[in-house]
Amino acid sequence: MRDTLSSTISSVTDLLLRRQAAPDVLTEQTGAAFAPVSPVEIEACAVSKTFGATRIFSDVSFRLARGEATALVGANGTGKSTLLRCLMGLIPTSGGSVYLLGQPTNEVAGREMRNIRAQVGLVSQKHNLVPRLSVLSNVLHGLLGKHPGIRHWSHSLAPQSSRETAMQALERVGLADFAHRRADRLSGGQSQRVAIARAIVGAPKILFADEPCASLDPSAGEDVMELFFRLVRDENVTVVFTSHNIEHALKYGDRVLGLAQGRIQLDATAASLSSADLRGLYD
Amino acid sequence: MTDTTPSRFELARFERPSAISFLGYALGLVIIFWCLAGAGFSLEKVASSPPRFADFAARAFPPNLDPQVLSRLGWKMVETLQIAFAGAVIGVILSVPVALLAAKGLIAGPWVNQIVRTGLSFIRAVPDIAWALVFVVAVGLGPFAGMLAIVIDTIGFCGRFFADDMEATDKGPAESLTATGARKLDVVACATIPGSLPAFISTSLFALEKAVRSSTILGLVGAGGIGIELKVGFDLFDYPTAMTVILMIAVVVIGIELVSGWARTKIIGEQR
Numbered sequence: 001m002r003d004t005l006s007s008t009i010s011s012v013t014d015l016l017l018r019r020q021a022a023p024d025v026l027t028e029q030t031g032a033a034f035a036p037v038s039p040v041e042i043e044a045c046a047v048s049k050t051f052g053a054t055r056i057f058s059d060v061s062f063r064l065a066r067g068e069a070t071a072l073v074g075a076n077g078t079g080k081s082t083l084l085r086c087l088m089g090l091i092p093t094s095g096g097s098v099y100l101l102g103q104p105t106n107e108v109a110g111r112e113m114r115n116i117r118a119q120v121g122l123v124s125q126k127h128n129l130v131p132r133l134s135v136l137s138n139v140l141h142g143l144l145g146k147h148p149g150i151r152h153w154s155h156s157l158a159p160q161s162s163r164e165t166a167m168q169a170l171e172r173v174g175l176a177d178f179a180h181r182r183a184d185r186l187s188g189g190q191s192q193r194v195a196i197a198r199a200i201v202g203a204p205k206i207l208f209a210d211e212p213c214a215s216l217d218p219s220a221g222e223d224v225m226e227l228f229f230r231l232v233r234d235e236n237v238t239v240v241f242t243s244h245n246i247e248h249a250l251k252y253g254d255r256v257l258g259l260a261q262g263r264i265q266l267d268a269t270a271a272s273l274s275s276a277d278l279r280g281l282y283d
Numbered sequence: 284m285t286d287t288t289p290s291r292f293e294l295a296r297f298e299r300p301s302a303i304s305f306l307g308y309a310l311g312l313v314i315i316f317w318c319l320a321g322a323g324f325s326l327e328k329v330a331s332s333p334p335r336f337a338d339f340a341a342r343a344f345p346p347n348l349d350p351q352v353l354s355r356l357g358w359k360m361v362e363t364l365q366i367a368f369a370g371a372v373i374g375v376i377l378s379v380p381v382a383l384l385a386a387k388g389l390i391a392g393p394w395v396n397q398i399v400r401t402g403l404s405f406i407r408a409v410p411d412i413a414w415a416l417v418f419v420v421a422v423g424l425g426p427f428a429g430m431l432a433i434v435i436d437t438i439g440f441c442g443r444f445f446a447d448d449m450e451a452t453d454k455g456p457a458e459s460l461t462a463t464g465a466r467k468l469d470v471v472a473c474a475t476i477p478g479s480l481p482a483f484i485s486t487s488l489f490a491l492e493k494a495v496r497s498s499t500i501l502g503l504v505g506a507g508g509i510g511i512e513l514k515v516g517f518d519l520f521d522y523p524t525a526m527t528v529i530l531m532i533a534v535v536v537i538g539i540e541l542v543s544g545w546a547r548t549k550i551i552g553e554q555r
Contacts, residue, residue: 113464117462117464120462120464122463128456132477141474144463148465153472208462
């Protein structure tokens with residue numbers, strides 16, 4: 001156990017040294033740790049999270065630029081999903097600050113927070129569709145941040161313009177023909193594509209994806225990832241996704257953040273890493 | 284050195300209770316006997332009751348099947364069901380906003396949750412027959428008082444269980460909508476309530492069964508329904524008519540339970 005831990009730490013330390021030596025494609029070397037060329041859309045400053053006496057992670061800091069796709073990797077229980085929720089302001093941090101689109105999420109609340117979140121989308125591992133409602137209603141719910149109120153509760157009540165926007169989102173994920181089908185009558189891959197349509201229907205600037213293909217078979221998972229990144233790259237959306245799939249992290253991420261032992265142990269461009277490098281995080 | 288530890292296949296079937304457990308069991312037995320004494324439990328009375336029960340049965344059977352009596356009782360049963368349905372439907376509808384205020388982490392803060400839950404506990408603590416007496420005083424004798432008693436009783440029952448159902452529903456869809464900036468009310472309307480709907484329907488059907496059972500005895504205190512016929516039957520020693528009322532109540536209550544069970548399976552069975 002101790003041997004495994006020390007070998008992990010040494011391999012991660014090697015990677016960190018390599019990262020410092022390698023030029024980062026998305027940053028300029030200006031003396032600061034990271035000085036993104038594009039505007040910063042997500043910034044974590046010394047973020048920590050504890051549940052009771054259990055420390056999940058601490059001193060997590062990074063800045064993500066517009067259009068950057070970042071893979072958050074790490075073994076089970078390292079706090080990837082918790083970090084994602086902290087970034088979205090869904091759960092409070094225990095320390096440090098998070099800035100989304102330049103706004104400090106732990107200092108704003110109510111309408112201000114909702115306005116920030118209206119520019120954010122979330123795709124979850126379990127799809128999180130409302131089972132008894134239609135596919136179209138589920139996608140329309142993605143517009144509630146921008147259009148609150150009863151008219152977006154159901155496809156029967158929605159204004160024509162919103163229905164068209166939702167249909168376009170469904171068209172983009174190839175499920176326009178399923179608009180009136182109940183969400184619980186879809187396969188896992190179809191459900192996840194509907195969840196993607198719901199996440200992109202509001203044209204978000206930032207998308208968070210928490211293991212988006214973990215509940216899918218490898219083929220469906222590959223399809224979903226291809227589709228997801230094809231859609232978001234077209235729109236220059238900033239993406240943070242967690243994944244246990246090392247190949248996905250390297251293929252779809254511009255940058256990889258590795259969580260281990262409650263800290264960011266790896267922060268490097270995907271191009272500078274190999275599968276073997278990331279496996280160290282899982283030992 | 285031989286290992287004397289029993290393997291996991293040779294463990295004792297029963298464990299010797301600790302001193303505290305033993306005291307707990309003894310205290311439990313004392314409480315049971317104390318309650319039996321308070322309830323006037325008497326083996327002598329139990330032994331002597333079968334002949335008396337047989338005497339009642341002999342005087343009650345055959346039930347009164349006179350067409351005029353059956354017609355009168357039939358209409359009273361219809362009124363009973365009207366009280367139950369109207370009261371249960373209004374109660375279920377009013378329970379939804381009450382439950383929203385009672386459920387933790389939805390639209391109201393912890394203080395409001397606690398106050399509403401305490402109010403619901405109070406409603407449930409007062410028996411439906413006592414509510415009927417209160418409403419007879421408030422709105423006078425008749426079925427309206429009975430209906431109001433059913434409404435308030437249903438709110439106490441459904442308000443609590445709807446709140447529990449919403450707290451227990453899958454938080455995922457709500458989180459996905461919250462993450463995109465939806466208001467709490469929109470999240471509740473679009474994710475929490477649809478997610479809890481099967482449980483709401485099941486609870487509502489139980490509430491309807493409960494309302495039908497309750498409404499059959501509200502007449503005992505003048506709050507409408509067939510209960511008054513039961514009281515009059517016993518008061519006048521007209522046991523055949525009283526037996527007819529008892530059998531009608533049994534048939535209707537069992538019928539409602541069967542229909543409700545079928546509807547529950549049908550509706551919730553569709554949820555995969």
